[in-house]
Amino acid sequence: MLNFDFYNPTLISFGEGRIAELDRLIPAKARVLVLFGGDSARRTGTLAEVQGALADREVLLFGGIEPNPSYETLIEAVALVRREAVDFLLAVGGGSVIDGTKFVAAAVNYAGEPWEILQSHGSKVTQALPFGAVLTLPATGSEMNNGGVVTRKSEQAKLPFRNKLLFPVFSILDPSKTFTLPERQVANGVVDAFVHVVEQYLTYPGDAPVQDRFAEGLLLTLIELGPKALSQPQDYQVRANLMWVATLALNGLIGAGVPQDWATHMIGHEITALYGLDHAQTLAVVLPAMLQQRRAAKHAKLLQYAERVWGLSSGSEEQRIDAAIVRTRDFFEALGVKTRLGDYQLGQEVVEPLIAQLEAHGMTRLGEHRDVTPAISRQVLQACL
The missing domain is CATH 1.20.1090.10 (Dehydroquinate synthase-like - alpha domain)
Structure with missing residues (x-):
C-alpha cells in the first residue's frame, strides 16, 4: 500500500426530509446564494423547500448552471457574490451545480484572474467561501470531495481542479429527490x-x-x-x-x-x-x-x-x-x-x-x-x- 493522507470534513445529512436541517447547518446571520441548474429545481418543489428552510435569512438565487458548468456562467455568479457581499453558498442540484459552486467559492476572493484557478488545477487557491450542497442527482461524488470540472466555452477547454479548501461543509442527501429524474x-x-x-x-x-x-x-x-x-x-x-x-x-x-x-x-x-x-x-x-x-x-x-x-x-x-x-x-x-x-x-x-x-x-x-x-x-x- 502507498503512503497517503485521508481527510474528509464534509458532514452528510442523509435521508428523506433532511432539507429542513438547513436551518441548523447554515449560520443564522448568513447571506446565502443558492445556485442551481434549470427549471427542475423549481418544478419539483425542491427550491421552494430550500427557501422555506432558509426563511429567516437573506437569500439570493442564481440559476442556469449548465450540465457541464461553464466558466462564463460561473463568472456571473462570482460577480453577484462580490456585489451582494454573500458569505455562504448553497448548491442545489447534481455534480455540475456542486462543481460550479466550488469554483465560485474559490474565485470570489481570488486575487488574480479566476481562469488561473483552472489552469493550475486548483493549486493556486488559498481561500474559499464556505458552501453546502443539496444533492438531487447521484453521480459524481462532488457532494463529498474537494474537486470539480469546469468548461470554458471560448477555449473549448474542460479542466479539472482540486483543493483541500473546497470540501462542502455539509451535503444533504435525500433519495426521494431523485424520483423524478429522467x-x-x-x-x-x-x-x-x-x-x-x-x-x-x-x-x-x-x-x-x-x-x-x-x-x-x-x-x-x-x-x-x-x-x-x-x-x-x-x-x-x-x-x-x-x-x-x-x-x-x-x-x-x-x-x-x-x-x-x-x-x-x-x-x-x-x-x-x-x-x-x-x-x-x-x-x-x-x-x-x-x-x-x-x-x-x-x-x-x-x-x-x-x-x-x-x-x-x-x-x-x-x-x-x-x-x-x-x-x-x-x-x-x-x-x-x-x-x-x-x-x-x-x-x-x-x-x-x-x-x-x-x-x-x-x-x-x-x-x-x-x-x-x-x-x-x-x-x-x-x-x-
Whole structure:
C-alpha cells in the first residue's frame, strides 16, 4: 500500500426530509446564494423547500448552471457574490451545480484572474467561501470531495481542479429527490459512479485488499442496482443505496493508498468539450477501449476484476479478460448508454482534433504509469469508433 493522507470534513445529512436541517447547518446571520441548474429545481418543489428552510435569512438565487458548468456562467455568479457581499453558498442540484459552486467559492476572493484557478488545477487557491450542497442527482461524488470540472466555452477547454479548501461543509442527501429524474440522467449517474470506481481500482496490484474489496463491493452494488433504478423509479431503498454508492465512489476512501488511473476521464473531458456528449456517455465510450488497449499493463487487476466482479473463473486468462471487458460494455449498453463514437455520429474525423486538445492541455502522460502518451490515446480513440 502507498503512503497517503485521508481527510474528509464534509458532514452528510442523509435521508428523506433532511432539507429542513438547513436551518441548523447554515449560520443564522448568513447571506446565502443558492445556485442551481434549470427549471427542475423549481418544478419539483425542491427550491421552494430550500427557501422555506432558509426563511429567516437573506437569500439570493442564481440559476442556469449548465450540465457541464461553464466558466462564463460561473463568472456571473462570482460577480453577484462580490456585489451582494454573500458569505455562504448553497448548491442545489447534481455534480455540475456542486462543481460550479466550488469554483465560485474559490474565485470570489481570488486575487488574480479566476481562469488561473483552472489552469493550475486548483493549486493556486488559498481561500474559499464556505458552501453546502443539496444533492438531487447521484453521480459524481462532488457532494463529498474537494474537486470539480469546469468548461470554458471560448477555449473549448474542460479542466479539472482540486483543493483541500473546497470540501462542502455539509451535503444533504435525500433519495426521494431523485424520483423524478429522467432515465437518461439516472443511467448516466450509474455509469459515472462505476467508472469513478474503476479509475481507482483497475490499475495494478497495490497490496491494498481493504480498498480492493470496498471497490468491488461498490461495483457489484452498481451492477445490481443500476437496472432497478431504471425499472423501479419510486423505490426509496434502491434510490437511497444508489445515492450512497455514488458518494462513496469518489469521496477519497477507496483511492487512499492505491495507484489511480483517470486517463479515461481526461480523454472523455475533451470529447465533451469539443462535441458536447454527456460526461457519462464519454466514459462509456472510452473505458472499454481503454481497458482493451492497456490490457497488458492492467493484466493482473483485469483478471481480479473478471473473477470478483463478473464471476468469470473459467477459460484462459486472455479469454477471461476479454469477457470482462465485454461484460462492462454490455452493462453500459443495457442501461441505455451507448459505447461507440459512431453511436453519436462521430467518426474518424474527430480523432486528431481530440489528440490536439489533449496535447494543448498537457494531457500527454496519463494513467497510473504515466505511459498513456498521445500515441496511446490515439489508439484508444481509434478503438472507440
